[in-house]
Amino acid sequence: MKKISIVVPCFNEEENVVPMANAIREIFKNNLSSYKYEIIFIDNDSKDRTRELIRELCRNDKDIKGIFNAKNFGQFNSPYYGMLQSTGDATILMAADFQDPVEMIPKYVKAWEEGYKIAIGIKKTSQENKIMYHLRSLYYRIIKKLSEVEQIEHFTGFGLYDKAFINVMRELDDPVPFLRGIVAELGFRRKEIPYDQPQRRAGKTSNNLYKLYDAAMLSFTAYTKVGLRLATFAGIILSGLSMIIAVIYLIMKLLYWDRFPAGMAPILIGMLFLGSIQIFFIGLVGEYIMTINQRVMKRPLVVEEERINFEE
The missing domain is CATH 1.10.287 (Helix Hairpins)
Structure with missing residues (x-):
């Protein structure tokens, strides 16, 4: 039986981790019963009850795993590291706040079974702040024109990655990985699946202007001259x-x-x-x-x- 790994990065998500685990298990029970699963919560030094709740989930379900970082290592390193710890035949990366819809999981698995090594979600609409959405759109257009490497618009990293691509990620040994750029530059044949991004289910986003600037500059300096x-x-x-x-x-x-x-x-x-x-x-x-x-x-x-x- 094939195994699908679900990697869920967390930072102060006490209101979301348990509902997320339940939603993923429900998807596998109803839509993907022929697959085994593992859920890896990687916590980036949360200051609320996130770790306590992850421990409880792990006690009750051995297919749920937890990784607790010694400190906050940033929005790029922690998810990337979590993916490297996965053991499934394919790995799905998704956010804990439900902005990455769990309903997309069966669509990714279907594309994977069709032969695609990578299946990613592309935001066609978003219920986030309209100004931020348009600023992101402008950024994607600019970086796409400036970069010598193909850039994927409105792609956050949410998607499925075959074990073969996870092995490529392991071999990179990149201390400052930018997954979106790596997928565009080194990824296998992929399928892009559009989706509507909902609002956060609960809690407050940790993204701010500085973090968005950090992401923009990492992409700019890594993939443009x-x-x-x-x-x-x-x-x-x-x-x-x-x-x-x-x-x-x-x-x-x-x-x-x-x-x-x-x-x-x-x-x-x-x-x-x-x-x-x-x-x-x-x-x-x-x-x-x-x-x-x-x-x-x-x-x-x-x-x-x-x-x-x-x-x-």
Whole structure:
């Protein structure tokens, strides 16, 4: 009998973990009775009762497993690490807040049985904040145009991944993995299944502007060269313009020595403009260097504090 692993990352999801476990088990009972399952809750250092509830679920069902991180290792590392711990013939990654509908699980499994190594969900609509949804759409369009690697619009990582692709993920040994980019760049033949994203069932999202910026910059620095190229071209163009303006200014002063005031305004404007451009591109180059530094340091994806129901 084939086994499907369900990986559910958690952070302060005390209101959702038990209903999520029950919903997944109900799906397997009613729609996927010919499959075995394992549910892996990986908790990213929750501060509420999430861990207590996961322990209780694990006590009552040996097919439910728990991994407790020693601290919060971020929104990318924890889900990725959880997928690497799965033992199923296929692994499904989904959020604990019910924004990834459990009803999609049978659709993913059907696509997998049809021969697709990867089946992913694509948000066609969302009940999240309209401004955030449109900002995401704009980001996807921009990164798709700038990236040399194919980018998948409105894909959050929610989907099914065959064991063969999980093995590819294991071999990458990437300390700062960006699953969405990895699927687009290295993934097998995939099926994209549209779905409507509902609101969170309960609780408060941990996503904020900083985390969205972090995701955007990781994608930008990992899969585009445009930032560094833009810095180079801007430097060449602006230095050329500065030289031209300087020569024109010198000629005007020599021709109209008494009538053309030197003044400080052009110098100050030029210095402030060029200074701001330099600061911007130093920050941009810093983002690339920070990504390189994280990869070179080779730190572990997460450090476990405890795991439950895993065989030795």
